[in-house]
Amino acid sequence: MVSHTETDSGRAYAPTRVRRLTDFELTLPALVLLVLFFVVPVVILLMRSVTEPVPGLGNYVELLGSSTYLRIFTNTFLVSGLVTVVSLLIGFPVAWALAVMPGRAASIVFAILLLSMWTNLLARTYAWMVLLQRTGVINKVLIGLGLIDKPLPLVNNLTGVTIGMTYIMLPFIILPLYGVIKKIDPAILQAAALCGANRWQSLVRVLLPLAVPGMAAGALMVFVMSLGYFVTPALLGGTANMMLAELIAQFVQSLVNWGMGGAAALVLLVVTLALYAVQLRFFGTDRMGGR
Amino acid sequence: MLLNLNRLGWWKLVLFGITVLTTAFLLLPILFIAALSFGSSQWLIFPPPSWTLRWYQELFADPRWLASAWTSFQIAIIVTVLSVLLGLATSFGLTRGRFAFREGLKALFLTPMILPVVVLAVALYAFFLKIGLNGTLTGFVISHLVLALPFSILSIGNALEGFDKSIEDAAVLCGASPLEAKVRVTLPAISHGIFSAAIFSFLTSWDEVVVAIFMSSPTLQTLPVKVWATLRQDLTPVVAAASTLLILLTVLLMVLVAVVRKGLKS
Numbered sequence: 238m239v240s241h242t243e244t245d246s247g248r249a250y251a252p253t254r255v256r257r258l259t260d261f262e263l264t265l266p267a268l269v270l271l272v273l274f275f276v277v278p279v280v281i282l283l284m285r286s287v288t289e290p291v292p293g294l295g296n297y298v299e300l301l302g303s304s305t306y307l308r309i310f311t312n313t314f315l316v317s318g319l320v321t322v323v324s325l326l327i328g329f330p331v332a333w334a335l336a337v338m339p340g341r342a343a344s345i346v347f348a349i350l351l352l353s354m355w356t357n358l359l360a361r362t363y364a365w366m367v368l369l370q371r372t373g374v375i376n377k378v379l380i381g382l383g384l385i386d387k388p389l390p391l392v393n394n395l396t397g398v399t400i401g402m403t404y405i406m407l408p409f410i411i412l413p414l415y416g417v418i419k420k421i422d423p424a425i426l427q428a429a430a431l432c433g434a435n436r437w438q439s440l441v442r443v444l445l446p447l448a449v450p451g452m453a454a455g456a457l458m459v460f461v462m463s464l465g466y467f468v469t470p471a472l473l474g475g476t477a478n479m480m481l482a483e484l485i486a487q488f489v490q491s492l493v494n495w496g497m498g499g500a501a502a503l504v505l506l507v508v509t510l511a512l513y514a515v516q517l518r519f520f521g522t523d524r525m526g527g528r
Numbered sequence: 529m530l531l532n533l534n535r536l537g538w539w540k541l542v543l544f545g546i547t548v549l550t551t552a553f554l555l556l557p558i559l560f561i562a563a564l565s566f567g568s569s570q571w572l573i574f575p576p577p578s579w580t581l582r583w584y585q586e587l588f589a590d591p592r593w594l595a596s597a598w599t600s601f602q603i604a605i606i607v608t609v610l611s612v613l614l615g616l617a618t619s620f621g622l623t624r625g626r627f628a629f630r631e632g633l634k635a636l637f638l639t640p641m642i643l644p645v646v647v648l649a650v651a652l653y654a655f656f657l658k659i660g661l662n663g664t665l666t667g668f669v670i671s672h673l674v675l676a677l678p679f680s681i682l683s684i685g686n687a688l689e690g691f692d693k694s695i696e697d698a699a700v701l702c703g704a705s706p707l708e709a710k711v712r713v714t715l716p717a718i719s720h721g722i723f724s725a726a727i728f729s730f731l732t733s734w735d736e737v738v739v740a741i742f743m744s745s746p747t748l749q750t751l752p753v754k755v756w757a758t759l760r761q762d763l764t765p766v767v768a769a770a771s772t773l774l775i776l777l778t779v780l781l782m783v784l785v786a787v788v789r790k791g792l793k794s
Contacts, residue, residue, distance in 0.1 A: 366763055
């Protein structure tokens, strides 16, 4: 029989010669990786915003004071807000339907949600570039139905970005909302009905309030993800309708202006972390991230 | 009654109608691209005038497409292996450890998941320029590993939290060495978490485009960077062919996941 000692402090020793790794030491390789290739580079980048080209807050004054950049901030918040609202309006009924659907039908919808989420982002964005172009299917169908006379400009503007981003974000709001609605006890709604509530009253005064935590968490996540999105706005928005992430990339890649790039990155970072702090404070840690 | 299918009345039709439309909205663009990749129109006219395999021929005739796909595959495999190994060690430490700062450490490990990728991309780009890792395979692997690791730690950590440690202790009491008990008792029990970690890590790296745009050099680029660069020029149907192959890969992975999950359950 091997004697075995393990203390509550988490330090564990093998009976003889070799000391076993402590739990903290097990996390060290990942910690070193993250500090070296995540924390340090991000801190250096942010530092450059106050040191280049001259020490001071000049970059922030320029970034927050110019109307060009103000428009980019407005674009970013406008598109993210629109995407969030539309995703929520579509996502709630779908999540609700999923929660009451027979299992077979629901699993088909889930499979399509997953397929859409897992399909390469560029492939999905490409599909919308083609669908939304002047001679694309959407314009053709609208003209064919007699709804419009000449093609609508659906791409290279914020309309295109909003459509493409909503397409990408929908699964991220449907899945957490489904989880929340599925957990609601149907007996509560039965009770509402027994107490004389009609369907509207049950919806507005029982189901919706119970779903609010899920809606807020999902909406916040979609909003934050949209704020930092790069690929879809760059491809569907065109150069005239830049969003914040593209601005950061442009400062660094085309203008080689690390000071301004760092400043814009800090703004994005602060907004993102502030919104996540709100989420953590009010809705706990679950349902963050996801693919 | 709002959560009872039979008592929803006509509301059921509205809900199901929205669901059917949304499902179509999610599915149609994917099917559309697959159809267009076989269409003969250079301008992606739909429905296509006739059908052809020309775009696939062009795709496979261009060595740059194949080279970028091979680069992506290599990077994704290395990232998957490293991410699972690091994820295992870290999850064991975090789940069982009782040391100070454990919660803070956990939060730090998950931060790359919630941070805007563009910030990490730009920061790593500057850093790698200085230490000469830009445009190298190592640079790609490191940056994708940073992005993949949170998913690995989450998947394995969740599995480990659901595993009763006393079973492992029982194996040790029965004479197994602590390491043997982990390998032969604990690892099989959390294999579903390890599998999810591997799939997520692979997809994270394979599909990653933002960091890759900054990491790539004229001689070394991944498949998403190649697609990105092509799309910046024109909407050639060759991209439709490449996208269709990527969609096919997604479907295969989904089937694999479904099969493995079923196998692990039984």
